[in-house]
Amino acid sequence: MLSSAVPVRADEPPAASAPASASVSTSTAVHADADADADPLADQWTTLKAMKWTQGKDLTAFVQDLALRSGKRALVATSGGSYKKFVCSSEAPCPWLLNAVCSRPRKRPASAATSAARFWYVTSGLLTHSVNCDSVARPTARQLKASSVLRAAVHADARVSSASLVAQLQTAEALHCSKSMVYKAKSDLLDALEAARVAGRASPAVRTALQQLPAYLTQLQALNPHVAAVYETETEGAEMNYPRPEPPSAASPTDGTSCLLRTLLALDPTTVWNDQSVFGLDAMEMQHVGYNGTLLALVGRDGALQPRLHAAALVPEASAAHCTWFLTKLLAHGFPLRRFPLVSSGRGALLAACTALQVPNVSLCTRYVLEAMRETATLALQPTDEALVWQAQRAEAESEHLSVLAQLARQNPAATEYLRALDPSLWCLYPVLARRKMYGWQTTRFEELDLGETSLGLAPLASQLPYEAVKQLSLLAMHAAFQRHERASQWESERRVVTPAAEQLMQQQLALVPLYSVCMSSTHLAFVWNAHKPQIRQRRVDLQQRTCTCACRLQYGIPCRHILAALQKLDALGRAVDFFDECYLVRNYVASFKNRALDLPVEESLARDLTLRPPRLVTKQQRATEGHAKKTKKRKARNRPSNERKRGLYKCHKCQRAEGHNKGTCPYQQE
Structure with a gap:
């Protein structure tokens, strides 16, 4: 033990004039x-x-x-x-x-x-502690902000909870700290990062990685001619009058550099003709502390009933200008947005962009309708209410739709009024039942996509910077292309006619055939009805035209139970494969995906663009002006009884009245 023998009492300071x-x-x-x-x-x-x-x-x-x-x-x-x-x-x-x-x-x-x-x-x-010392490592706010564990956790996910951070600090560094202190340190870190990003500053590692993005996209498009890889800087996008979050002097550097504005990655559009002819359009906000832009995505679905990511773009926000730019690039690349039905989430200005570009056949995502209802202050949805909303959307007739709404009105009148204010042709199936084949789409199917977290063990896409997000999207596209090539080769070797998923749908319909009766009108015309119901509701089946009046055949493009019952009546179930839509046929799946691969650039060979700076953060005020409504929390009135209040009402010391004034502003004269 090393100690000092200075004759100084612990309760008085030593002589300051003495040298050390x-x-x-x-x-x-x-x-x-x-x-x-x-x-x-x-x-x-x-x-x-x-x-x-x-x-x-x-x-x-x-x-x-x-x-x-x-x-x-x-x-x-x-x-x-x-x-x-x-x-x-x-x-x-x-x-x-x-x-x-x-x-x-x-x-x-x-x-x-x-x-x-x-x-x-x-x-x-x-400098030594006693054996009974019970002091623990309880850092100050300054020390907590310097913790590498805290910085790494906040940088990876800006929405990480304080309780999770406390547990990580306790496990990794044996630090004991309260949730309030951790929350303050996290807020200070986010504020510092936001101030640096708004000013155009970034860490050298982030800036170096981002400067490889132009070369990466250029080589990606050179290796895959069917892929569109685009990026634009603020200088190139100046014609859209994009609002800057800082003064013009800071937003327009004189060193010849420019911040990244937006980037797009679109895959081969020729393969969509052999898929289900429906698109999904959605938006997702990025959650990285250094990038809070928005991901715009175009989603499809192949004949194996697997969702596909056709294109994705990173833009500052889902404003009308950026959404229009995204759809314009997709139309120029060859995606038939004006021919296929499109299900949009309605976030940001996606619907406004579709209207501006005259994209017809646009439907509203049912999941988005439910999200909008939950955000309404006067609504409180229960699980049974949500189930009725889904049922009202997929109703095949107006009478069925109104019946479901009447049932919903008995248990939640406010939800019914909200749905009745919406145009049924915008979100319901029955107005477009005979005009659009939706293949059962009720949402954009963006939530069904595997963005690499499950299949490849990647970090969440929303927590990535632009360059890492583009690389992850490219890796996912390459992985999906190889999987589809493997399936196409296997099904071709097995001499399959339709995909296994489509065959499973037919088997579900075939299991219901014993419930139906068939009456033939001619060799190719039949009327089918459910014999186990008291009322006869006939379906007209035309085997020559391959049609049926039921919604299953109209919407899904598979042999329905009525067609299968008629074929069984004629002992011709082998002809069932002729009633599948083209998207379910294995020969079309093979033509679209066999020997189709995606090649990725080698990062070591990428040159850096020193004129490219990281994208700017979008401020909250800017988001509010670009279609993101500002949410205000209503404060409840304090009307609790006086005996239940934690604090008593303030009374004037002059008149002893609790009317909101004090003795300096008392309107009553002293008696």
Whole structure:
């Protein structure tokens, strides 16, 4: 144990005028030199005695860090103009102690050049803790913000909870801290990162990685001619009058650089003709602390009933200008947006962009309708209410739709009024039942996509920076292309006619055939009805035209139960494969996906574009002006009885009335 033999009481400061070398006795110095090899704290004490600090706060920070490295916490017991005393935070007696003083300059310096500046230095102390010391590593807010564990967790997910951060700090660094302190440190980190990103500053690693994006997209398009890879900077997108989050002087650098504005990755559009002829259009906000833009996605579905990501774009927000730019690029690349039905989520200005580009056959996603209903202050949806909303959407007739709404009105009148205010042709099936083949689409199917978290073990796409997000999307497209090639080769070798998923749908319909009766009108015309229901509802089946009046045949393009019953009546179930839509046929699946691969660039060969700067953050005010409604939380009126209040009502000390005034503004005259 190394201690100081300075004859100074713990409750009074030492003489500040004594030099540092004189504050330690000769016997202590000899003792320290003799035990330097035996005591591991000797070198630490020697280094500590030789250090100087120009400001008291720097000394305090150093001592706090010194204690934290030992798994303890140091407290400032005494703080004066020229003396500081640091002790251990242990509740049990602990001898750990540091005394520090501030030097005083000479009263009459010979000259300004020879006058010494004031500095803090340690005079005495003890660096060992007692056996019963119960102090723990409880960091300050400054130390907490410097924690690598906290920074890594916040950078990876800006929405990580304070409770999760407390658990991570306790496990990784054995730090004990409250949720309120962690929340404050997290908020300070996010504010600092936002200020840096708004000003166009970024860490060297982030900027270096982003500067490889232009070369990556260029090589990706060169390796895959059917892929469209586009990026634009603020200089190139200046014609859209994009609002800047900072003054023009900061937004327009004079060094020739420009911030990334938006980027797009679109795959081969020729394969969509052998898929289900429906598109889904959705938007997702990115959650990285250094990038809070929006991902726009175009989704499809192949004949194996697997969702496909056709295209994706990273834009600052889902405004009308950016959504229109995204759809314009897709139309120019060859996606038949004006021919296929399109299910849009309605987030941002997606619907407005479809209207501006004259994209017909647009439907509203049912999941988005439910989200909008939940965000309405006057609505409180229950699971049974949501089930009725889904049922009302897929109703095949107006009478069935109204019947479901009437049932919903009995248990939730506010939800019914909300749905009746919507145009049925915008979100319901029955108005377009005979005009659009939706293949059972009720949502954009964006939620069904595997964005790499399950199949490849990748980080969530929403928590990535633009360059990493583009690489992850490219990797997912390559993985999906190889999987479809493998399935196409296997089904071709097995001599399948339709995909297994389509065959499973037919088997579900075939299991219901025994419930139906068939009456033939001619060799190719039949009328089919359910014999187990009291009322006969006939379906007309034309085997020559391959039609049936039921919604299953009209919407899904598979042999329905009525067609299968008629074929069974004629002992011709082998002809059932002729009633599948083209998207379900294996030969079309093979033509679209066999030997179709996606090649990716090698990152080591990518050149950096030094003129490219990271994208700017979108401020909250800017999002509110671009179609994101600002949510205001209504404050409940305080109408609790006086006996249940935590605090009593304030009364005027002059008139003793609780009418919201004080004695200085009392309107009553003193009696």
